Amino acid sequence: TPPNGLYPFLFLIILLCSLPSTAANLSYGFIENRGQISDQYYHQNPAVKFLYSGKNLKVHLRKQGFSYELFRIIQSDEIEQILKNSAPDFRRLRELYLQAKIETYRIDVELPGSNPNPEIIAEEPFSDYLNYYTPTTMPNGALRIRHFRKITYRNIYPQVDLVFEINNDSREVKYNFIVKPGGHIEDIHLLYEGSEEINLSEDKITIKTSISPLVEMIPFSYQKKGEYKIPISVSYEKISGNEFGFTSEKYDKAMTLVIDPVPAISWGTYYGGSSNEHGMGTAIDVNGNVLA
Numbered sequence: 001t002p003p004n005g006l007y008p009f010l011f012l013i014i015l016l017c018s019l020p021s022t023a024a025n026l027s028y029g030f031i032e033n034r035g036q037i038s039d040q041y042y043h044q045n046p047a048v049k050f051l052y053s054g055k056n057l058k059v060h061l062r063k064q065g066f067s068y069e070l071f072r073i074i075q076s077d078e079i080e081q082i083l084k085n086s087a088p089d090f091r092r093l094r095e096l097y098l099q100a101k102i103e104t105y106r107i108d109v110e111l112p113g114s115n116p117n118p119e120i121i122a123e124e125p126f127s128d129y130l131n132y133y134t135p136t137t138m139p140n141g142a143l144r145i146r147h148f149r150k151i152t153y154r155n156i157y158p159q160v161d162l163v164f165e166i167n168n169d170s171r172e173v174k175y176n177f178i179v180k181p182g183g184h185i186e187d188i189h190l191l192y193e194g195s196e197e198i199n200l201s202e203d204k205i206t207i208k209t210s211i212s213p214l215v216e217m218i219p220f221s222y223q224k225k226g227e228y229k230i231p232i233s234v235s236y237e238k239i240s241g242n243e244f245g246f247t248s249e250k251y252d253k254a255m256t257l258v259i260d261p262v263p264a265i266s267w268g269t270y271y272g273g274s275s276n277e278h279g280m281g282t283a284i285d286v287n288g289n290v291l292a
Contacts, residue, residue: 028052028053028126028130028147029052029125029126029147029148029149029166030050030051030052030061030122030147030148030149030150030151030164030166031050031051031052031053031130031145031146031147032049032050032122032145032146032147032148033045033046033048033049033050033051034142034145035136035137035142036132036134036136036137036142036145037051037136038134038135038136042135042136043136044136047062047063048060048061048062049061049062049063049120050122050148050151050164052164052166052173054171054172054173055172056070056071056072056211056212056265057069057070057071057173057214057263057265058071059164059173059263061120061151061164063116063117063118063120064110064111064114064115064116064118065108065109065110065111065114066109066164066175067106067107067108067109068106068107068109068207068214068263069104069105069106069107070104070105070106070107070209070211070212070214070265071102071103071104071105071211072102072103072211073100073101073102074100074101074102074103075100076096076100078092078096079093079096079097079100082096103210103211104211105194105209105210105211106194107192107193107194107195107207107209107214108192108193108194109190109191109192109193110190110191110193111156111157111162111188111189111190111191112189112191112243113157113187113189114156114157114189115153115155115156115157118153118154118155118156118162119153119154119155120151120152120153120154121151121152121154122146122148122150122151123148123149123150123151123152124148124149124150125146125147125148125149126146126147126148126149129143129144129145129146130144130145130146130147131143131144131145132145149165149166149168150163150164150165150166151163151164152164157183157184157187157188158182158183158184158187159179159180159181159182159183159184160177160178160179160180160183160184160187160188161177161178161180162175162176162177162178163175163176163177163178173263174260174261174262174263175261176258176259176260176261177246177258177259177261178256178257178258178259179256179257179258179259180256181253181254181255181256185234185245185246185247185248185251185257185259186245186247188245188246188259189239189243189244189245190243190244190245191242191243191244192205192207192242192243192244193242195207195208195209195242196208196209196210198242200236200238200244203217203218203235203236204216204217204236205217205236205244212265213265214263214264214265215263215264215265216236216261216262216263216264217261217262217264218234218235218236218246218259218260218261218262219260219262220260221233221234221248221257221258221259221260222257222258222260223251223252223255223256223257223258224255224256224258225255232248232250232251232257233248233249233250234246234247234248234257234259235247235248246259
């Protein structure tokens with residue numbers, strides 16, 4: 001199955017065009033898959049256990065790895081002109097959106113040497129439920145589906161947990177490797193598949209795609225002693241080709257180590273949300289910051 005390409009953007013557009021703008025821009029947690037998640041051919045995709053969908057980035061959680069899916073709506077010149085109008089023709093806009101396509105690019109992150117059957121635990125459920133009526137769930141739909149703030153892969157490597165979380169404020173995704181006493185940081189391997197080009201520089205992994213670079217960095221790693229977090233220096237290490245691991249010169253192996261990578265779409269190539277944004281102008285302040 002080719003991971004990247006252009007696919008019709010029908011069902012999501014139908015939903016978004018039927019909702020108020022505030023509802024259309026809502027983001028959710030990790031949504032459990034009960035048959036509503038499909039591939040590009042509208043077949044059920046049971047390989048995806050949970051799905052996070054944020055601003056131009058989806059994260060598919062699979063049994064032995066995860067995937068990043070970058071996406072953007074391809075808008076026609078006519079759509080742009082309508083949106084610039086002070087009194088837009090919403091009927092025509094809906095027609096054009098129903099014909100629109102979405103460009104996607106998927107990066108698969110495999111975990112070589114990992115546990116083939118980790119215990120996957122969904123924690124901290126949100127209070128609401130989601131209902132889906134999609135080609136894979138007709139005619140009855142998939143109803144009362146939960147979404148969660150936290151997903152844990154217990155012992156993805158010996159004495160190492162992999163934890164995905166939603167940031168409470170930004171609602172963006174991050175993940176941690178929790179190396180418990182008896183676990184080894186050297187066991188953790190990340191194999192990136194599907195990238196046009198991948199580089200490790202200044203302790204950042206930059207993954208080139210046709211939509212935008214995806215950057216992974218480690219802003220903070222630590223060990224806890226009581227209520228205190230002791231900062232620990234952890235760096236990426238290239239193993240071979242597109243495979244990377246972690247290295248740390250010194251940490252107390254009798255204590256739990258938390259490694260905290262964060263994925264981010266490079267703003268220098270693309271910025272915006274998951275709906276329509278229109279810049280009226282840009283400028284640079286005295287500190288070199290770009291203002292839009």
